[in-house]
Structure formats: structure tokens, C-alpha cells
Amino acid sequence: MGLRDLLWSEVFAMRKVAWTWIIGLAGLLAAWFAMAHAGDEAAQRPVRTPDCVYVGTPQDVVYRMIELAEIRKGDLVCDPGCGDGRLLIAAARRHQSRGIGYELDPKLAEEARQIARQRGVAEFVRIEEEDIFTVDYSEADVILAYLLPEMITRLVPAFEKMKPGSRIVAHDYPMANIAPDQVVTMISNEDNVEHTIYVYRTPLKPE
Ligand SMILES: C[S@@+](CC[C@H](N)C(=O)[O-])C[C@H]1O[C@@H](n2cnc3c(N)ncnc32)[C@H](O)[C@@H]1O
Numbered sequence: 001m002g003l004r005d006l007l008w009s010e011v012f013a014m015r016k017v018a019w020t021w022i023i024g025l026a027g028l029l030a031a032w033f034a035m036a037h038a039g040d041e042a043a044q045r046p047v048r049t050p051d052c053v054y055v056g057t058p059q060d061v062v063y064r065m066i067e068l069a070e071i072r073k074g075d076l077v078c079d080p081g082c083g084d085g086r087l088l089i090a091a092a093r094r095h096q097s098r099g100i101g102y103e104l105d106p107k108l109a110e111e112a113r114q115i116a117r118q119r120g121v122a123e124f125v126r127i128e129e130e131d132i133f134t135v136d137y138s139e140a141d142v143i144l145a146y147l148l149p150e151m152i153t154r155l156v157p158a159f160e161k162m163k164p165g166s167r168i169v170a171h172d173y174p175m176a177n178i179a180p181d182q183v184v185t186m187i188s189n190e191d192n193v194e195h196t197i198y199v200y201r202t203p204l205k206p207e
Contacts, residue, residue: 047104047129047131048104048131049104050081050104050105051148051151052081052147052148052151054083054084054105054108055083055146056083056084056086057086057087057146057171058188058189058190058191058195059086059090059190060186060188060189060190061171061186061188061190061195061197062086062087062090063090063094064184064186064197065087065144065169065171065197066087066090066091066094066095066144068167068169068182068184068197068199069091069142069144069167069169069199070167071091071094071095071097071141071142072095072097072141073095073096073097074096074097074098075095075097075098075141075142076097076098076099076100076139076140076141076142077091077092077097077098077099077100077140077141077142077143077144078099078100078101078102078135078137078140078142078143078144079099079100079101079102079143079144079145080102080132080135080137080143080145080147080155081102081103081104081132081145081146081147081151082101082102082103082108082109082112082127083103083108083112083146084108084111084112084115085099085101085103085111085112085113085115085116085125085127086115087101087144087146088100088101088112088116088125088144089112089115089116089119089121089125091142091144092116092121092124092125093119093120093121096124097124097142098124098125099121099124099125099126100125100126100127100128100140101125101126101127101128102127102128102129102130102131102132102135103127103128103129103130104129104130104131106129109127109128109129112125112127113127132147132151132155133154133155133158135158136158136161137155137158137159137161137162138158138161138162138163140162140166141163141166141167142166142167142168142169143159143162143166143167143168143169143170144169144171145168145169145170145171146170146171146172146173147170147173148173149173149174149175149176152170152173152174152175153175153176153177155175156175156178156204159175159200159202159204160202160203160204162202163202164202164203165201165202166201166202167199167200167201167202168199168200168201168202168204169197169198169199169200170197170198170200171195171196171197172195172196173198174198175198175200175204177206177207178200178204178205178206178207179205179206179207180198180199180200181199181200181201182198182199183196183197183198183199184196184197184199185197
């Protein structure tokens, strides 16, 4: 082998080592990126599947529900399944009430926090990524809810622990076997559909 061939074989060997390093580093970088990204996605996924999909209460229905709930300054208002937090945010803006929203979907929970900040009520409204069936509502003065009938009915034993005179205002779906104190219907300007609002006062009365 001549000097020229020797030099070329050295160059090839060095190139091979360099490529091994480049491929190795690229692999490490890809693995790190995938792990970091997987973490983001996991944080966006609910800890368990919510029991119903998100449908927001139209804004004019939100205002009517708040009115019917007779919210006073400082009242603790809870929304089990709060979605983007619109009921609690509107209540806090209008009546300076305190709000706690429970929402399993982390994206919606984050959106609710962001809207609360934008509307200047972040200090009044807290959003927790909790299952509504594991929560204690006994300190709440008002419940604002938009849940499927079986969901709101499942919450009756928890609502029965609320102080006398507390209000539960439910959009479209009532609690089974509980007599409402008031039933109001309205056509929303947002969707042109009739909405029903059920108002209950504790102690709850069997139908
Ligand atoms: C019909 S939306 C109502 C949203 C909001 N309250 C409103 O009126 O605009 C019901 C919400 O409940 C949430 N949800 C369903 N099951 C839940 C559970 N077990 N715990 C917490 N949130 C739940 C859904 O992710 C959805 O955002």
C-alpha cells in the first residue's frame, strides 16, 4: 500500500467514526425530544375519561342561571364539570362571588384559568382537575351545573350535605326524584333553542 492509499484509508476510518458519533447524537436528541413531548401530551390527557363531552352553556342562559341563583358577594359557587369556567367567571364578575370549578379535562381546566386571568377574576376563581364525584360540596352556597341527568342525580347525596338555604341551579337536566322550587324556560339568542333551568333550595325535597 502506498502513502496515498494509507492516507485515504485513514480519512475513511475517521469519517466512519464521525458518522457513528453524529448518528448516535441524533438518536439521543430524537429520544430526548420524544420523551419531552410525551410528557406534554400526558399532561394534556385527563387522568380518567370524563363522563360526558364538553358543551358550553350559552352566555344568555349563563346570566339567567346566575340571576336565579341569587348569588351574594362572597358566596362560594361550585360548578361540577366547569368546562371553560364561564358560569363561575360570570358569577365572580357580576357578584364578586368565590368560585371553584372541577374539570377532568386538563385543556379545558387550563383554558378556564386563562379566561379567569383575562377577565380579572383569577383571585376569585379556582379550577381543580378533580372528579366531580369525589368532591365535598358541603361548604358551597351555590351549585351551577350542566350535566347529564344520571350525573347530576348521582350528586344528590353530596348536595344534601349543603347548608339549608343553599341553591342548586341546573341547566337542561334535572335531578331525578327531587322537586324543583322553580323551573324557567328561555330561548337562547345564541342557538335559538329552548333551554330549561331548574332551581332547587336545600334541604332538597323529594318529588
Ligand atoms: C356539558 S359540559 C358543561 C360545562 C360548563 N359547566 C358549562 O355549563 O358551560 C360538562 C363538563 O363536565 C366535564 N366532566 C365530565 N365528567 C366529569 C367528571 N367526572 N369530573 C369532572 N369533570 C367532568 C366535561 O369534561 C365537560 O367539560
